[in-house]
Amino acid sequence: MGEAVTPATVHAFYQALASRDPVRLAPYLADDVEWHMAGPVDLFVFCGYRRGKAAVVDYIGRLVPSMFSVRRFEPAEVVIDGDTAALLNNVTSVQKGTGRILTYQTAVFVVFRDGKVVSLKGVSDTFDMAEQVVGHRIDPYREPRLAAQRDVIAL
Template sequence: MTDRTRSTLDEFFRRMSTGDTDGAADLFADTVEWDIPGATELVPWIGPRRNPAEIREFYDLLDKGLIKDRFEIERVLVDGPHAVAIGRLRSIIRSTGKVIDSAFTIQFEVNDEGAITKYLLLEDSWHVANAVLP
């Protein structure tokens, strides 16, 4: 199972690195437990999602809301169906010009078919919310 999980995440990050967000969304199961906790009333792209269509909406809202400058994966730790990616991101909020620079972790779970069933991104959500405010 560890090999399947690692293979799925390698493909996920490969697609993300080429801007293939539709392809990345295709790697998720029909029902997924996705969340990016934070101030959903201020930041439209964060919050829970439950299926690939909602994940595609996330990527659309993200592209409209910010300019991605850096998204670096430092390491991925895999244990069976569970994985954690550790990295750093830097983005510019389009509406304010403010910079978000934050460490992050993403928790994943991958099922027996190689589909992602859980995605939990943890970042400095206070910093993100303040960057959106004028």
């Protein structure tokens, strides 16, 4: 564990992240930042792994906006322990192309070093998001390729 991160630093980073402004976010990122959003990359291009400040800035400035316009990104819970912060967020976004409004939660786990983010790991309820994107409930047991498995787990 590194040096403890201050609540003020976590709050400032969160505000920059919520703004979705890559210029505002960049100063909070270490040059070697690792950023991973869990989820199906073929459905949500913003999921997956990125390394380096330039890749994360591209992610915030181009990839996420290519699919969604984020309207609300508010913390529900924030926990800080040493150099790590965990944030549970309520998100509302509008899907590009369809205008569908999506509401979901996402959790991010952030590690800081010298006041900068060196690691962010996030997870969203992408199954719920997928249902909202397609506009109806998805029954995994009626999907032909999943029906035989009968052990589908959605996180």
